[in-house]
Amino acid sequence: MKRSARTITLHRSTVKLLAAIVAVAGFGSAWAQDPHAGHHGHPSSDAAAAAPAAEDDGMQGMEEGPAPAAAMPLSNAAPSMDHSDMKMQGGSAPADARDPHAYSDGYQLGVGQYALGSARHLHMADEHTFAAVLVDRLEWAHANGANAANWEAQAWFGGTYNRLVIKTEGEAAGGKVHDARTELLWGHAIAPYWDTQLGWRNDAGSGRPARNWLAFGVQGLAPYWFEVDATVYVGDSGRTALRLSAEYELLITQRLILQPRIEANLYGRNDPETGTGSGLSNGAVGLRLRYEINRQFAPYIGVERYQTFGNTSNMLRAAGGRSGETRFVAGVRLWF
Known part of the structure; x- marks a missing residue:
């Protein structure tokens, strides 16, 4: 009888150890899948699922943690980026853009004081x-x-x-x-x-x-x-x-x-x-x-x-x- 009691006690200890290992493994998996798990202090869903199995083997009284991160309401999710105010290439130049004619002081090739007239002054090398x-x-x-x-x-x-x-x-x-x-x-x-x-x-x-x-x-x-x-x-x-x-x-x-x-x-x-x-x-x-x-x-x-x-x-x-x-x-x- 002593051997049977000792055997039952050993089995219970073994079951408790296995339950603890499963709970730790489940918590680590949830940590890897949920980047907010470690910051909020919430156990993963796998750890929560492993808790009833531990209760059956004498681990009674374990307090059930809050809902997993996956079950959090959508209102807490990061807001999406609004692209409506972004402008693509083209359109009007900004007010502080450089004037392409600034270096000419307002003079143009065909009109004004320094106009070249109708005669052709530029020639190719040949x-x-x-x-x-x-x-x-x-x-x-x-x-x-x-x-x-x-x-x-x-x-x-x-x-x-x-x-x-x-x-x-x-x-x-x-x-x-x-x-x-x-x-x-x-x-x-x-x-x-x-x-x-x-x-x-x-x-x-x-x-x-x-x-x-x-x-x-x-x-x-x-x-x-x-x-x-x-x-x-x-x-x-x-x-x-x-x-x-x-x-x-x-x-x-x-x-x-x-x-x-x-x-x-x-x-x-x-x-x-x-x-x-x-x-x-x-x-x-x-x-x-x-x-x-x-x-x-x-x-x-x-x-x-x-x-x-x-x-x-x-x-x-x-x-x-x-x-x-x-x-x-x-x-x-x-x-x-």
Whole structure:
């Protein structure tokens, strides 16, 4: 009998412990679900439901708490936000908004003391006329104990699409111009970096007859920033010629620039009076290092190899000259 009473007492203790655990668990769940539970001190509905089960096991006299938060009247809920007074974008500007015409002091473009009138004063960039002069090479050259002055320049005047272009290149020594090329061309833009050129070329020099040519070519900036100039010439008596040149600017720094350059001249037939032969007549490969004090003035030094080929080389050697020479150059590049 003592064992039975002890067993009953143990069972009751176990039931009370389980009831307490269930009540605590229910209170924790209600706390998590009801954010106001801990602030108002109200037990959850689960805790209230667990209370009768505890009474059956001897937990009599537990005082029942107030109604759970879920059963609270709607009058205590937070009021909804009224959006009726809010204004969206648009509408009239506020009274303290900045006046968009305040900086003009009341003056307008078409009326008043500073009116521009009916004449059109604003123009796009391609409606203006520009001019420029580029002296790409103005240099002193030394080769085989002799000195000479070389130049290559071009100037243009016009707009974005159509220009008048003048080109000149030559060599002078001993106070005489031995070889000079002058071109008068009309340039027309066919692409953002390319112009076609059509016009006239004149060759002249001391002790040699003049030659005139009809010129047609292209000039521009090839991919990878190679500056290219290619021109075909047609002269009298069936003469033809082709001139090709290309150069590249390698920026060592923003001011120090290395410029490799190559040039080649080809002719369709022999011309003994001017000392030019058919085929590849002559060419030059040079390397110049310049320092841009500014974009308009840049001195340079360099080296260049000039070489004649084929019939031109044979004619030159027969006259007692050299077929090629290495030149050391120093000069300046100008831009206006």
